[in-house]
Amino acid sequence: FKYPAMLSYFYNDKDYEKISIEGIQCLEKYHGTAAGVINGDEHLSGNSPSQGAELCSVVEYMFSLQTMLEAFGNPYFADKLEKLAYNALPATITEDFMAHQYLQQANQVIANKAKRPWFNNNEESNMFGLEPNFGCCTANMHQGWPKFIKSLWYKEGKNTFIAMVHAPSSLFTDINGKSVHITAETDYPFKNRIKYNLKGNGIKDCTLKIRIPSWCNKFTIYKNDNIYHAKNTALSDNDFIILQDLQENDTVVIEFAMEIRKTFWYHNSIAIERGPLVYSLDIKENWKIFRELMGIKDYEVYPETPWNYALALNGECKECIQDISDTPFSKKSPPVTLYTKGKLCQNWGLSNNSAADLPYSPVHIDNTEEEIRLIPYGCSKLRVTEFPFYT
Known part of the structure; x- marks a missing residue:
C-alpha cells in the first residue's frame, strides 16, 4: 500500500x-x-x-x-x-x-x-x-x-493544524517561535464528544481543522460553551470543519452523532x-x-x-x-x-x-x-x- x-x-x-x-x-x-x-x-x-x-x-x-x-x-x-x-x-x-x-x-x-x-x-x-x-x-x-499515536495530528502550510485521527492526545508545537499547545480530551471511539483546549501565545495565529468522519452525518460544535453556528464555519468537501480567529484559552467542543x-x-x-x-x-x-x-x-x-x-x-x-x-x-x-x-x-x-x-x-x-x-x-x-x- x-x-x-x-x-x-x-x-x-x-x-x-x-x-x-x-x-x-x-x-x-x-x-x-x-x-x-x-x-x-x-x-x-x-x-x-x-x-x-x-x-x-x-x-x-x-x-x-x-x-x-x-x-x-x-x-x-x-x-x-x-x-x-x-x-x-x-x-x-x-x-x-x-x-x-x-x-x-x-x-x-x-x-x-x-x-x-x-x-x-x-x-x-x-x-x-x-x-x-x-x-x-x-x-x-x-x-x-505507538505509530498510531504519532499519526493523530498533521500540519498544513505554516499555521494550520489538523486533528486528523481522533483519540485522547496533546500537541506541543510552535508558530514562528510562539508556543501552541492543544489537548484533545475525549473518550472516543466509544463516546462522541471531543474537547480541544487551546493554550499558548501562538494560538491566535493558527487555524484548526477537525476531520469529520465519513460515518458522521450530523455534528455540533461549541466554542467557549456557545454553539458555533454554521454561518461561522467553512466546510471543505464535508471532510473538515475549519476554525479561525482563535484566542489563547479558547475551548472547542465537537459532538459527532454516532448513529x-x-x-x-x-x-x-x-x-x-x-x-x-x-x-x-x-x-x-x-x-x-x-x-x-x-x-x-x-x-x-x-x-x-x-x-x-x-x-x-x-x-x-x-x-x-x-x-x-x-x-x-x-x-x-x-x-x-x-x-x-x-x-x-x-x-x-x-x-x-x-x-x-x-x-x-x-x-x-x-x-x-x-x-x-x-x-x-x-x-x-x-x-x-x-x-x-x-x-
Whole structure:
C-alpha cells in the first residue's frame, strides 16, 4: 500500500492517490471483512469471515495508511486507520500484551489448536500465545499503537493544524517561535464528544481543522460553551470543519452523532456499526492453558454460550453506555454495549473447526426471538461479527 505514496514524493503525478484508493477498494471488495482487515494467511484468502487475517498485516496496513495520510492528506485513509486501530488491533492481543494471535477471524467462534482452511499457516494460528505459528507477529505487534499515536495530528502550510485521527492526545508545537499547545480530551471511539483546549501565545495565529468522519452525518460544535453556528464555519468537501480567529484559552467542543447503522458483507450478511466501532456477539469465553513455559502461557478459547444467531434486519438496536475503565478494550467492562433481536440459526454450525460458511441472507427461521447482546469487536476474543439476517 505504501508504494504509490512513497513514489508521490519523487514524481509529480496526481494519479498516485487514485491508485492507492483503488487498490484498497479492490482488496476490500474481494478480501475484506467488517473489521477493516484484509484476509490473508500468507495468501489472499477471500472475504469469508471464517478466513484469517494476520496480526502483522493489521499493523503494517495501519502504517501504510499513516504513510498515505502524510503523502496525500485525504481523510479517506484516516477512516480506514481508525477502523483498524479500534477494532482489529485490540481484538487479537490480550489486555496484558502477553499473548496474541497469528490469525484473527471476523467470525471467530473457537480459538484452539485445530486444522482450519488456512493456505500455509499451522494449527496453532488462531490460538492466543507468545509465538503462535511463527514469531513475526511477536516482534511486529508492538508498532501498532505507538505509530498510531504519532499519526493523530498533521500540519498544513505554516499555521494550520489538523486533528486528523481522533483519540485522547496533546500537541506541543510552535508558530514562528510562539508556543501552541492543544489537548484533545475525549473518550472516543466509544463516546462522541471531543474537547480541544487551546493554550499558548501562538494560538491566535493558527487555524484548526477537525476531520469529520465519513460515518458522521450530523455534528455540533461549541466554542467557549456557545454553539458555533454554521454561518461561522467553512466546510471543505464535508471532510473538515475549519476554525479561525482563535484566542489563547479558547475551548472547542465537537459532538459527532454516532448513529447505529447496518452494513452488508459476505453472502449478504449484516454487521452492526456505531461510529468507528464494529460490534460483535458477546460469547461467553472459557480460556484454557494449552502450554506454559517460564510463566508464559499459550491459550485455547472455547465458547460456553450459543453463537449461531441470525439478527432481525429491521430490529431496533438499543445502546447502553458506561464509564470507561483503564482497559477500555476489555470484555469485562465494555464501555458501550448494544442490544437487538435475533434467533438461533440451527442449520448454521461448525465446519473445519470454524463457523461454517455463512448462509445467504435473508434466512427463514422459526425459532423464538431473543435479545442479543453485542460488544465492541475490539473487546471480544470470540465473536460473530457478520450475521445472517431474517426479515
